[in-house]
Amino acid sequence: MEELPESHAWLLDDSPSFGSSVPDLVPVINLDDPNVMTLFGHACKTWGVFQITNHGVPTKLLQEMEDASRKLFALPIQQKLQAARAPNGVSGYGVARISSFFLKLMWSEGFTVVGSPYEHARKLWPNCYTKFCDVIEEYKKEMNKLAQRLMSLILGSLGVTMDDVKWACLQGSSSALQLNSYPACPDPDRAMGLAAHTDSTLLTILHQNNTSGLQAYKEGIGWVTVPPIRSALVVNVGDLLHILSNGLYTSVLHRAKVNRTQHRLSVAYLYGPPSNIQISPLSKLTDKGHPPLYRPVTWSEYLGAKAKHFNKALSSVRLCAPLNGFADANDHNRVQVG
Ligand SMILES: C=C1C[C@]23C[C@H]1CC[C@H]2[C@@]12CCC[C@@](C)(C(=O)O1)[C@H]2[C@@H]3C(=O)O
Ligand SMILES: O=C(O)CCC(=O)C(=O)O
Numbered sequence: 519m520e521e522l523p524e525s526h527a528w529l530l531d532d533s534p535s536f537g538s539s540v541p542d543l544v545p546v547i548n549l550d551d552p553n554v555m556t557l558f559g560h561a562c563k564t565w566g567v568f569q570i571t572n573h574g575v576p577t578k579l580l581q582e583m584e585d586a587s588r589k590l591f592a593l594p595i596q597q598k599l600q601a602a603r604a605p606n607g608v609s610g611y612g613v614a615r616i617s618s619f620f621l622k623l624m625w626s627e628g629f630t631v632v633g634s635p636y637e638h639a640r641k642l643w644p645n646c647y648t649k650f651c652d653v654i655e656e657y658k659k660e661m662n663k664l665a666q667r668l669m670s671l672i673l674g675s676l677g678v679t680m681d682d683v684k685w686a687c688l689q690g691s692s693s694a695l696q697l698n699s700y701p702a703c704p705d706p707d708r709a710m711g712l713a714a715h716t717d718s719t720l721l722t723i724l725h726q727n728n729t730s731g732l733q734a735y736k737e738g739i740g741w742v743t744v745p746p747i748r749s750a751l752v753v754n755v756g757d758l759l760h761i762l763s764n765g766l767y768t769s770v771l772h773r774a775k776v777n778r779t780q781h782r783l784s785v786a787y788l789y790g791p792p793s794n795i796q797i798s799p800l801s802k803l804t805d806k807g808h809p810p811l812y813r814p815v816t817w818s819e820y821l822g823a824k825a826k827h828f829n830k831a832l833s834s835v836r837l838c839a840p841l842n843g844f845a846d847a848n849d850h851n852r853v854q855v856g
């Protein structure tokens with residue numbers, strides 16, 4: 519394709535950064551750093567996103583996951599549609615779930631895995647789906663281990679332990695895997711790979727191939743690119759951690775831009791609590807002067823709120839009205855919702 523179709527042309531106002539003249543960089547934290555807990559706390563408060571190194575996930579597994587994902591998206595469209603996500607389903611191949619909230623189309627395709635990948639993988643590769651499934655299962659296992667470790671550090675930085683949070687050490691945590699593919703695009707400045715959103719998770723662990731595109735929004739600065747670092751994984755605070763920390767740690771607004779010549783791939787591990795557990799602001803963080811700002815919600819309930827209110831889901835579970843409403847840099851591309 520030589521030209522961007524109008525259906526995919528976004529109205530973007532990406533005025534260059536304002537505020538500071540010193541470039542502000544997303545923190546990179548070495549998990550072996552003796553101060554790791556403090557560094558996590560600071561990063562969660564000021565950015566809501568950071569990169570981690572020395573995370574212990576084998577490079578080989580990250581590469582295998584990337585290869586498996588590349589292979590999936592390289593299949594003929596007819597084949598991919600065999601594994602299409604059902605209209606009300608969550609797993610499978612399709613456009614970004616948040617597409618319905620926007621007037622323009624996104625320059626991407628995705629594949630979501632919740633639970634076992636077998637059913638969909640069999641439709642993609644009727645004769646040889648085992649390798650793909652093995653990689654997915656192994657990746658989910660490693661990511662779950664890492665997520666638990668990150669969660670315990672993050673809770674520690676809030677002054678609570680895994681024991682204070684009964685569900686935190688339960689094995690039943692729910693998670694989803696989201697594979698994203700962003701083909702090279704003839705007019706990347708006017709296109710959008712994945713529109714600005716926050717994740718509904720406690721936290722998300724993202725692996726990106728060596729093509730940049732992920733951007734995080736920082737108050738007073740604007741969109742900041744989170745550059746791919748080979749040995750690093752990106753961690754971002756999701757809405758449920760925002761609620762749990764009573765707003766102390768902010769779920770970061772992020773988006774993915776696309777590239778003129780390079781095909782970009784990313785794999786997000788979306789980590790949440792066991793689905794029927796109610797998440798509410800930690801009692802250790804609230805008192806008379808700091809009342810809880812959010813009502814208790816389960817993850818499944820919150821996903822429902824997200825499907826309905828999208829970027830206003832967090833305010834929909836807020837107890838006291840926020841001082842200023844949530845407007846984001848993409849609002850002019852939005853379908854108006856209640
Ligand atoms: C467990 C989850 C979390 C989901 C929904 C469901 C499966 C796929 C996740 C994502 C992945 C892409 C961004 C997002 C906003 C989307 O559209 O689908 C995410 C959403 C959420 O974080 O709300
Ligand atoms: O592709 C990226 O870098 C971002 C993906 C993302 O935000 C998501 O899958 O939730």
Ligand SMILES: [Fe+2]
Pocket residue numbers: 715716717722772786
């Ligand atoms: Fe995301």
